[in-house]
Amino acid sequence: MENYPMLFPLSSTAATSSAPPFPSSNNMASSHIFNNFHGNNPNGYLGLKTEVHAARPPEVQNVSQSESLGGSENEVKLGKKKGEKKVRKPRYAFQTRSQVDILDDGYRWRKYGQKAVKNNKFPRSYYRCTHQGCNVKKQVQRLSKDEGIVVTTYEGVHTHAIEKPTDNFEHILSQMQIYTPF
DNA sequence: CGTCTTTGACCAGCGC
DNA sequence: GCGCTGGTCAAAGACG
Numbered sequence: 001m002e003n004y005p006m007l008f009p010l011s012s013t014a015a016t017s018s019a020p021p022f023p024s025s026n027n028m029a030s031s032h033i034f035n036n037f038h039g040n041n042p043n044g045y046l047g048l049k050t051e052v053h054a055a056r057p058p059e060v061q062n063v064s065q066s067e068s069l070g071g072s073e074n075e076v077k078l079g080k081k082k083g084e085k086k087v088r089k090p091r092y093a094f095q096t097r098s099q100v101d102i103l104d105d106g107y108r109w110r111k112y113g114q115k116a117v118k119n120n121k122f123p124r125s126y127y128r129c130t131h132q133g134c135n136v137k138k139q140v141q142r143l144s145k146d147e148g149i150v151v152t153t154y155e156g157v158h159t160h161a162i163e164k165p166t167d168n169f170e171h172i173l174s175q176m177q178i179y180t181p182f
Numbered sequence: 183c184g185t186c187t188t189t190g191a192c193c194a195g196c197g198c
Numbered sequence: 199g200c201g202c203t204g205g206t207c208a209a210a211g212a213c214g
Contacts, residue, residue, distance in 0.1 A: 112205095115203090126205070126206075184213105191206105192206080194205090195203090198201090
């Protein structure tokens with residue numbers, strides 16, 4: 001297994017997002033991809049490169065764009081058994097080129113589901129932020145066409161700082177440019 | 183021992 | 199109204 005480079009909002013994909021899934025205060029309209037950062041992945045670290053450019057085939061592009069562009073309000077009233085919120089938060093889809101689907105963005109995620117998607121031989125994984133009070137969810141899906149392409153969809157915004165053993169992640173954060181509408 | 187993954191079942195929305 | 203699909207829960211197991 002190899003590691004994975006982490007990428008973030010790309011110019012064409014999440015450009016139209018309303019809010020990034022990260023509480024970063026840096027606001028830049030330029031599209032930059034986050035360089036790889038060594039994580040502490042037990043899987044094995046490999047030299048990653050920044051080939052996370054927006055490689056989006058027509059099919060994928062359509063998906064991510066529809067989410068970012070007009071998918072700001074997916075009101076799929078999801079009435080839970082407990083009757084929580086019925087409004088669906090906007091989702092932001094990022095396409096990344098990686099061998100693995102688990103993109104470590106510095107947050108801790110707990111996998112809570114996995115379903116097979118039609119048109120895709122690869123299953124979609126559902127993750128949720130393990131922070132208390134943080135309802136950020138994310139789903140990772142791989143393209144059956146190009147297994148090298150992984151689509152990560154974020155739902156919600158983190159309201160807490162990144163919690164990762166990587167102490168210098170902060171430094172990395174300052175380096176990365178996140179698209180922030182504010 | 184605590185945390186996270188796995189996996190099947192369950193539920194709600196939508197199309198027919 | 200029924201069946202399909204996507205999304206979520208929860209118990210048990212795996213793993214450190």
